Amino acid sequence: MTMNNIEKFLKNSNLEYPLLVMDLSKVSDSYKKLKKAFPYYKIYYAVKANPAKEILNCLKNQGSYFDVSSKNEINLCLSESIDPSFLSFGNTVKKEKDILWAYKKGIKLFAFDSIEELNKIEKNAKNAQVFCRLQVPNQGANWPLSKKFGCSKEMAKKLLIEAKKKNLSPVGVSFHVGSQQTNINRWVESLKLCFDVYSYLKENNIFLDFINIGGGIPVNYFDFNFDLKIFSKKLNMEIKNIFGDAPINFILEPGRFLVAEAGVIESEVILVSKKNNKDKKRWVYLDIGRFGGLAETESEAIRYKITTVNNNSECSPVNIAGPSCDGADIIYEKYNYQLPKNLKSGDRVRFHSAGAYTSVYVSDFNGLQRLREYFIE
Amino acid sequence: MTMNNIEKFLKNSNLEYPLLVMDLSKVSDSYKKLKKAFPYYKIYYAVKANPAKEILNCLKNQGSYFDVSSKNEINLCLSESIDPSFLSFGNTVKKEKDILWAYKKGIKLFAFDSIEELNKIEKNAKNAQVFCRLQVPNQGANWPLSKKFGCSKEMAKKLLIEAKKKNLSPVGVSFHVGSQQTNINRWVESLKLCFDVYSYLKENNIFLDFINIGGGIPVNYFDFNFDLKIFSKKLNMEIKNIFGDAPINFILEPGRFLVAEAGVIESEVILVSKKNNKDKKRWVYLDIGRFGGLAETESEAIRYKITTVNNNSECSPVNIAGPSCDGADIIYEKYNYQLPKNLKSGDRVRFHSAGAYTSVYVSDFNGLQRLREYFIE
Numbered sequence: 098m099t100m101n102n103i104e105k106f107l108k109n110s111n112l113e114y115p116l117l118v119m120d121l122s123k124v125s126d127s128y129k130k131l132k133k134a135f136p137y138y139k140i141y142y143a144v145k146a147n148p149a150k151e152i153l154n155c156l157k158n159q160g161s162y163f164d165v166s167s168k169n170e171i172n173l174c175l176s177e178s179i180d181p182s183f184l185s186f187g188n189t190v191k192k193e194k195d196i197l198w199a200y201k202k203g204i205k206l207f208a209f210d211s212i213e214e215l216n217k218i219e220k221n222a223k224n225a226q227v228f229c230r231l232q233v234p235n236q237g238a239n240w241p242l243s244k245k246f247g248c249s250k251e252m253a254k255k256l257l258i259e260a261k262k263k264n265l266s267p268v269g270v271s272f273h274v275g276s277q278q279t280n281i282n283r284w285v286e287s288l289k290l291c292f293d294v295y296s297y298l299k300e301n302n303i304f305l306d307f308i309n310i311g312g313g314i315p316v317n318y319f320d321f322n323f324d325l326k327i328f329s330k331k332l333n334m335e336i337k338n339i340f341g342d343a344p345i346n347f348i349l350e351p352g353r354f355l356v357a358e359a360g361v362i363e364s365e366v367i368l369v370s371k372k373n374n375k376d377k378k379r380w381v382y383l384d385i386g387r388f389g390g391l392a393e394t395e396s397e398a399i400r401y402k403i404t405t406v407n408n409n410s411e412c413s414p415v416n417i418a419g420p421s422c423d424g425a426d427i428i429y430e431k432y433n434y435q436l437p438k439n440l441k442s443g444d445r446v447r448f449h450s451a452g453a454y455t456s457v458y459v460s461d462f463n464g465l466q467r468l469r470e471y472f473i474e
Numbered sequence: 475m476t477m478n479n480i481e482k483f484l485k486n487s488n489l490e491y492p493l494l495v496m497d498l499s500k501v502s503d504s505y506k507k508l509k510k511a512f513p514y515y516k517i518y519y520a521v522k523a524n525p526a527k528e529i530l531n532c533l534k535n536q537g538s539y540f541d542v543s544s545k546n547e548i549n550l551c552l553s554e555s556i557d558p559s560f561l562s563f564g565n566t567v568k569k570e571k572d573i574l575w576a577y578k579k580g581i582k583l584f585a586f587d588s589i590e591e592l593n594k595i596e597k598n599a600k601n602a603q604v605f606c607r608l609q610v611p612n613q614g615a616n617w618p619l620s621k622k623f624g625c626s627k628e629m630a631k632k633l634l635i636e637a638k639k640k641n642l643s644p645v646g647v648s649f650h651v652g653s654q655q656t657n658i659n660r661w662v663e664s665l666k667l668c669f670d671v672y673s674y675l676k677e678n679n680i681f682l683d684f685i686n687i688g689g690g691i692p693v694n695y696f697d698f699n700f701d702l703k704i705f706s707k708k709l710n711m712e713i714k715n716i717f718g719d720a721p722i723n724f725i726l727e728p729g730r731f732l733v734a735e736a737g738v739i740e741s742e743v744i745l746v747s748k749k750n751n752k753d754k755k756r757w758v759y760l761d762i763g764r765f766g767g768l769a770e771t772e773s774e775a776i777r778y779k780i781t782t783v784n785n786n787s788e789c790s791p792v793n794i795a796g797p798s799c800d801g802a803d804i805i806y807e808k809y810n811y812q813l814p815k816n817l818k819s820g821d822r823v824r825f826h827s828a829g830a831y832t833s834v835y836v837s838d839f840n841g842l843q844r845l846r847e848y849f850i851e
Contacts, residue, residue, distance in 0.1 A: 143799075145798075145799055145800075145841075148841065166798070166840045166841065166842075167840055167842050167843075168841070169838075169841025169842070188797075188799055190744050190759040190797050191744065191745075192761070193819065193820070210747065210749075211748070213746060213818065213819060214745055214747070217819065235801075244749060245757070245795050246799075246801065247749065248747075248748075249750035251751070252748075252751065275801065367568065368566075368567045368568075368588060368590055368591055369590060370587065370590055370591070370625075371588070371625075371629075372587075372624065372625050372629070373609075373626035374628070374629065380622070382567040384569070388769070392837075395772065395802065418567075418622050420565075422522055422543045422564070422565055423522075424612075424622050424652065424653075425772065426622070443570070457837065457838065457839045457840075458837050458839055459838075460835050460837045461546075461834065462522065463544050463834075464522075464525065464545070464546025464547040464550065466544075
């Protein structure tokens with residue numbers, strides 16, 4: 098790896114661990130790359146991935162829109178002077194009072210996937226624009242979305258027609274193929290469902306404005322290399338095949354893709370030990386674990402690339418665990434991680450591509466030191 | 475269920491959801507019950523289960539000792555005027571600077587399970603008392619501790635002798651059978667390992683002061699009824715069989731047992747929906763989920779008893795999910811929960827025996843409303 102800004106910062110820092118350093122220039126770079134790959138798409142950053150105001154401002158300056166899920170996320174955006182017309186209230190599960198509050202703040206665009214949610218929007222956000230989320234296949238995602246969100250295409254058709262009757266403005270359909278989706282076919286299958294809904298509505302004189310193809314674009318972790326250019330070329334071609342010249346816009350809702358690779362977590366080794374003298378695998382205990390930010394290592398779903406600092410010695414297999422007294426706080430046990438044989442307490446390890454879905458999961462469990470976040474440009 | 479203090483509080487409250495109400499009189503009751511069942515044991519409350527100062531004070535007044543895992547947990551206890559001699563630094567994974575800090579604060583008792591940890595204690599806490607944690611079988615625990623903690627009995631023997639050479643005071647051995655352990659045989663097997671270590675050390679002129687039998691005593695959730703009297707009678711008999719009249723003390727480290735049944739979480743239903751018209755199972759979305767406090771529903775490990783408020787209508791099967799935009803934020807999908815057919819948004823549901831390992835896991839993920847904690851006496 099070449100020495101980059103983050104490494105320079107970490108080398109010269111004398112800070113307490115664990116910490117997350119975010120390179121904002123990399124956030125801008127990722128935004129630009131995505132915009133280049135999908136030039137005619139509106140990009141709505143999924144704020145939940147990392148809602149730091151530095152990131153919101155960085156993306157605002159790039160012209161980004163924002164996908165928000167709660168009153169607090171909306172407040173964060175508004176307090177950074179992001180115009181409410183740039184926000185999409187994308188959670189299909191909203192309290193009535195929050196819909197009303199958001200509507201009064203100027204939010205115009207709301208997601209739904211059920212009749213009860215549509216009724217709540219009708220009551221609290223008159224004439225609002227609404228889009229319906231479809232349930233789509235998720236296989237192939239490292240962090241799938243299961244059946245929690247979306248409805249069938251048949252239900253979506255009925256609900257969007259119902260929206261029109263309620264004097265709401267049915268403007269789109271959305272889907273999400275699951276975070277870190279590695280199979281392009283999931284997008285293609287989902288887009289076909291969207292086209293079916295789009296066509297049906299057109300026949301019923303409802304003209305959708307957009308298809309929201311969600312997030313899920315992978316980033317590079319330990320064992321996966323992703324080429325955005327190849328991916329976008331293929332996907333744009335498929336979209337062309339499915340939608341032809343239909344007058345429809347497209348929306349992307351990336352979270353991970355925009356911020357993951359901009360972040361590095363540096364953590365201190367607290368202990369290296371064996372359970373008995375015959376053990377071939379050592380246990381390495383860090384000052385960050387599943388309840389301190391590494392929630393996505395649940396079931397070893399997201400496998401970060403891990404490096405050590407100032408240590409190029411020979412490696413051997415390890416289990417890696419967090420610092421809490423919870424037996425479930427194991428980071429990697431099944432997957433084949435290796436770390437230097439002479440690693441010891443006080444040494445440091447780095448988790449790469451750790452800018453998304455880490456700082457947001459921090460809890461105070463066990464009273465352990467919280468992950469601190471630093472920003473460089 | 476009879477109307478109790480918590481229900482009275484919730485009935486008359488006009489608070490924002492989600493909330494956790496803790497009945498401190500029930501915490502005292504559980505302490506007294508445990509003391510009655512194990513009259514000669516020292517009880518060290520595992521602070522991590524719920525570190526609220528109201529609970530620490532309540533247990534301090536009962537004469538409890540405290541098992542702490544971090545600098546923050548120690549600070550919490552000290553700030554409630556708990557004497558440092560009542561604290562056991564039970565985490566086997568400690569930073570050197572935290573060992574030194576704790577030692578200076580007056581902590582005398584430290585856990586370890588490896589040579590590296592023992593070296594750190596020797597360096598930073600001269601002449602301290604140390605106890606070695608054994609790795610024991612965990613099968614049968616709903617929330618197991620895996621192989622993350624403890625060492626083999628052979629290693630423990632060597633390490634305790636080594637501790638003596640380092641001028642530390644080897645005072646005990648400990649184990650933990652896993653949280654919510656439903657099989658008494660796990661304690662029996664573990665106690666036999668302890669006796670083996672105890673006897674070996676005795677032959678080497680090291681006389682241990684205590685066996686710490688950890689926590690793991692179950693509480694009553696959805697589908698489990700536990701009788702402390704029967705359990706303690708059996709266990710005390712087994713201990714008598716194994717240890718005879720050996721001059722040794724016993725320590726218990728309960729967390730869940732002391733506080734779980736004292737707490738009820740009340741949550742608001744945000745949405746009830748179906749994914750398509752053929753679905754037999756509804757989805758119920760609550761304002762609390764896995765990242766807002768219900769972390770132990772991971773893989774549906776802990777199954778809370780759930781009731782609805784003011785709704786006795788007929789029930790039918792449901793999936794229950796949290797409010798965040800994370801597909802992994804599902805509470806129960808596989809297990810057979812049923813809720814009233816006419817349940818709707820705005821209704822409330824209660825999670826019983828929710829006073830342990832809930833508030834401690836709260837994160838700010840998705841900017842959702844944090845769980846608030848209230849205390850009644």
